[in-house]
Amino acid sequence: MRDNEVFKSVEKELNRQRNNIELIASENFVSEEILELAGSVLTNKYAEGYPGKRYYGGCQFVDEVETLAINRLKELFGCEYANVQPHSGAQANTAVYLALLDHGDKVLGMSLADGGHLTHGHPLNYSGINYEFYSYGVSRDTETIDYEDYKHKVETIRPKLVVAGASAYSRIIDFKYMAQIAHDNGALFMVDMAHIAGLVAAGLHPSPFPYADVVTTTTHKTLRGPRGGVIMCKEELGKDIDRAVFPGMQGGPLMHIIAAKAACFYEALQPEFKDYAKQIIKNAKALEQSLKEEGFRLVADGTDNHLILIDVKASCGISGKKAERLLDEINITANKNAIPFDTEKPFKASGIRVGTPAMTTKGFNEDDFREVGKIIAYRLKNDETDEVKEACLKRVKALTDKVRMYQGKSYL
Ligand code: PLP
Numbered sequence: 370m371r372d373n374e375v376f377k378s379v380e381k382e383l384n385r386q387r388n389n390i391e392l393i394a395s396e397n398f399v400s401e402e403i404l405e406l407a408g409s410v411l412t413n414k415y416a417e418g419y420p421g422k423r424y425y426g427g428c429q430f431v432d433e434v435e436t437l438a439i440n441r442l443k444e445l446f447g448c449e450y451a452n453v454q455p456h457s458g459a460q461a462n463t464a465v466y467l468a469l470l471d472h473g474d475k476v477l478g479m480s481l482a483d484g485g486h487l488t489h490g491h492p493l494n495y496s497g498i499n500y501e502f503y504s505y506g507v508s509r510d511t512e513t514i515d516y517e518d519y520k521h522k523v524e525t526i527r528p529k530l531v532v533a534g535a536s537a538y539s540r541i542i543d544f545k546y547m548a549q550i551a552h553d554n555g556a557l558f559m560v561d562m563a564h565i566a567g568l569v570a571a572g573l574h575p576s577p578f579p580y581a582d583v584v585t586t587t588t589h590k591t592l593r594g595p596r597g598g599v600i601m602c603k604e605e606l607g608k609d610i611d612r613a614v615f616p617g618m619q620g621g622p623l624m625h626i627i628a629a630k631a632a633c634f635y636e637a638l639q640p641e642f643k644d645y646a647k648q649i650i651k652n653a654k655a656l657e658q659s660l661k662e663e664g665f666r667l668v669a670d671g672t673d674n675h676l677i678l679i680d681v682k683a684s685c686g687i688s689g690k691k692a693e694r695l696l697d698e699i700n701i702t703a704n705k706n707a708i709p710f711d712t713e714k715p716f717k718a719s720g721i722r723v724g725t726p727a728m729t730t731k732g733f734n735e736d737d738f739r740e741v742g743k744i745i746a747y748r749l750k751n752d753e754t755d756e757v758k759e760a761c762l763k764r765v766k767a768l769t770d771k772v773r774m775y776q777g778k779s780y781l
Contacts, residue, residue: 383775383780385702386398386775387769387773387774387775387776388700388766388769389700389701389702389765389769390700390701390702390728390741390765390768390769391702391727391728391731392696392701392702392703392723392724392725392727392728392741393702393703393704393722393724393727394537394564394590394675394676394722394723394724394725394726395536395563395564395587395589395590395724396589396590396724396726396727397589397590397591397592397593397726397727397730398593398727398730398731398774398775399589399593399594399595399629399633400593400632400636401775402632402636403593403594403595403629403632403633403636404629404780406595406625406628406629406631406632407595407625407626407628407629408625409625409628410625411431411434411624411625411627411628412623412624412625414427414428414431414624415621416428416431416432416435416621416622416624417615417616417620417621417622418615419435419611419615420432420435420436420439431624431627434624434627434628434631435453435454435622435624435627435631437631438453438627438628438630438631438634439451439452439453441631441634441635441638442599442601442630442634443601444634444638445570445634445637445638446569446570446576446578446584446601447576447578447579448578448584448601448602449601449602449603449604449607450601450602450603450604450606450607450610451599451600451601451602452464452599452600452601452607452610452611452614453599453627453630453631454614454615454619454622454627455585455597455598455599455600455614455618455619456597456598456619456623456626457587457596457597457598458486458488458561458563458585458586458587458598459487459488459598460598460614460618460619461585461586461587461598461599461600462486462488462489462496462532462561462585462598463488463495463496463618464600464610464613464614464617464618464619465559465583465585465600465610465613466495466496466499466500466530467613467617467618468606468609468610468612468613468617469529469530469557469559469583469606469609470500470529470530472499472500473499473500473501474500474501474528474529474530475500475501475502475503475526475527475528475529476490476496476500476501476502476503476528476529476530476531476532477502477503477504477505477519477522477523477526477528477530477531477532477556478490478496478502478503478504478505478531478532479504479505479506479514479532479533479534479535479538480504480505480506481504481707482506482707482709482710482711482715483504483506483507483538483709484506484507484535484536484537484538484678484709485504485506485534485535485536486534486535486536486561486563488561489502489504489532489534489561490502490503490504490532503522503526503528505518505519505522506518506709507538507669507709509709509710511669511670512668512669512670512709513540513669514538514540514542514543516543516546516547519547519550520550523550523551523554523556524550524554527554527555527556528556529556529557530556530557530558530559531547531550531551531556531557531558531559532559532560532561533547533558533559533560533561533577533581534560534561534562534563534564534585535564536563536564537676537678537706537707537722538564538669539667539668539669539671539672539673539674539676539677539678540669540672540673540674541574541575541673541674542565542574542575543575544560544575544576544577544580544581545575545580547580548577548580548581549580557582557583558580558581558582558583559581559582559583559584559585560577560581560583560584560585561584561585561586562577562584562585562586563585563586563587563590563598564590564591564674564675564676565591565674565675566586566587566588566590566591566592567590567591567592567593567637567642567645567646567649567675567726568591568646568649568650568674568675570592570637570642570646571637571642571643571645571646571647572643573643573646573647573650574673574674578601582602582603582606583600583601583602583603583606583610584600584601584602585598585599585600585601586598586599586601588630588633590726591646591649591675591726592633592637593633593636593637593645593726593730594629594630594632594633594634594636594637595626595629595630595633596626597623597626597627597629597630599630600614645729645730648729648734649675649725649726649729650673650674650675650725651734651735652725652728652729652733652734652735652737652738653672653674653675653676653677653724653725653738654671654672654735655735655736655738655739655742656677656723656725656738656739656741656742657671657672657677658739658742659738659739659740659741659742659743659746660677660679660742660745660746662742663742663743663745663746663750664684664746665679665680665681665684665746666679666680666683666684667679667680668680668708668709668720675724675725675726676722676723676724676725677722677723677724678706678708678720678721678722679692679720679721679722679723679745680708680719680720681719681720681721681749682708682713682719682720683719684749685749685750687749688705688713688717688718688719689705689706689707689713689717689718689719689720689721690705690716690717690718692705692721692749693705693721695748695749695753696721696745696748696749698758699744699748699758699761699762699765700762700765700766700769701741701744701745701748701765703721703722703723704721704722705717705718705720705721705722706718706720706721706722707719707720708720723745725738728741728772730774731772731774732771732772732774733768733772737768737771737772740764740768741768744761744764744765747760747761747764748761
C-alpha cells in the first residue's frame with residue numbers, strides 16, 4: 370500500500386525545487402548519486418560502534434563505507450582524525466562540548482544576533498543551558514568581527530573553549546589570529562565551519578587547519594552533500610570525540626547518510642569542485658554589485674564568501690519578514706535574518722540572507738545573478754501590485770527555465 374498523501378507532498382516539493390530560485394544560503398542541491406545513496410538500503414542497517422568494533426553482526430560492508438567516508442574526509446581537509454557519524458551540525462557541536470567540557474564550564478562563542486549559531490551558546494539551546502557561554506560579535510562601524518573586543522574577552526573571561534564560525538557572516542574569518550589568542554590564554558579552539566566548508570575544501574577561504582583543536586561542519590551547505598554533520602580533530606582528541614558521539618549522544622549511525630557523505634567527499638576532491646566553489650564566490654560578487662547598484666545597504670558592505678545580508682529595512686523600509694513573503698510570492702526563496710544591532714525582534718528582523726551555492730549548482734552564472742539582484746529590487750522597492758508580481762514571475766521563469774535539474778525521473 371503506497372502512502373499517496375506523503376508522496377504527493379514530496380512531489381510538490383520536488384516541483385518547488387525545480388522551479389524556484391533558491392537563495393537560502395545554507396541549502397544546496399545534491400547530485401543524483403548522493404540522492405540515490407541517501408535513499409539506499411543502508412537505511413536498514415544497525416551499526417552501533419565504529420568500523421571493526423561494532424555491536425551488531427553483518428557490518429562488513431557498512432564498515433567499508435564508513436572507512437571510505439573517514440579517509441576521504443581526512444584527505445579533503447588534511448586533518449588527523451575524523452568522525453562522520455553526527456546526524457546533524459547541531460549534534461556535531463553538542464558532541465564536541467560533551468567531549469571537551471564539564472557542565473558549567475566557560476565558553477566563548479559568536480553572538481547569534483551578530484551572525485553566530487544557536488549551538489554557540491543561545492540560552493534556549495543545549496549549549497547555553499549546560500555551559501556558561503559568553504559572546505563576542507561585530508563592531509558597529511564595520512559590521513565585521515571586532516577582534517580587539519574578542520581578545521579582551523578571551524583574556525578577561527578565560528574560557529575553557531572558544532568557538533569560531535557563523536551562520537550569517539559574509540566576510541573572511543581570521544582563524545589563525547583567533548586560535549593564537551585562544552591558545553595564549555589556555556583555551557581550546559573549535560571552529561564550526563558549517564557554512565564555508567565547501568569554500569575551505571576548495572582553498573577559497575583560509576582553512577581552520579592546523580590552528581583549530583577541533584573542527585565541525587555540516588555536510589549539506591557549500592559542501593553539497595547530504596544533510597548531516599562531521600567532526601575533525603587532532604589525533605589525541607579522537608578517542609574522546611568518538612566516545613562523545615557514540616555512546617555519548619547517539620545510538621546507531623545513519624549508514625545511508627554516511628554513504629552519501631562518502632560520495633560528497635569524493636565529489637569535493639575532484640578538480641571540478643574547485644571550479645564550482647569559485648563560481649559560488651563570483652556569483653555572490655555579481656549579486657553584491659547588482660544589489661549595490663539598486664541602492665541596497667548590505668551588512669559589512671558586501672561579501673567575501675557565498676552569502677549576503679541585505680538590510681531591507683534601511684533599503685526599502687520593510688521588515689525581513691515582509692521581504693521574505695514578497696520574494697516567496699515570486700518564486701524566490703530566501704530567509705529573513707536579524708542584522709547586527711537589529712531593532713526588530715528576530716521573528717520580524719530587518720534583513721534577509723541570500724546565498725549563491727544552490728543556484729550555482731543549477732548552473733547560474735554572474736549575468737543570472739545580476740538579473741536576480743534586479744528582480745529582488747523591483748519586487749521590494751515597488752508597491753505590492755499584481756502587475757509588479759506578474760512581471761517578476763515572468764523574469765524568474767525566464768531564468769529558471771534555462772537551468773533544469775532533477776528532470777526525467779520521479780526522485781521521490
Ligand atoms: N553550525 C552552523 C554554523 C550552522 O549554520 C548550522 C545550521 O544552519 C548548524 C551548525 C546546525 O546544523 P544542523 O541544522 O544540521 O543541525
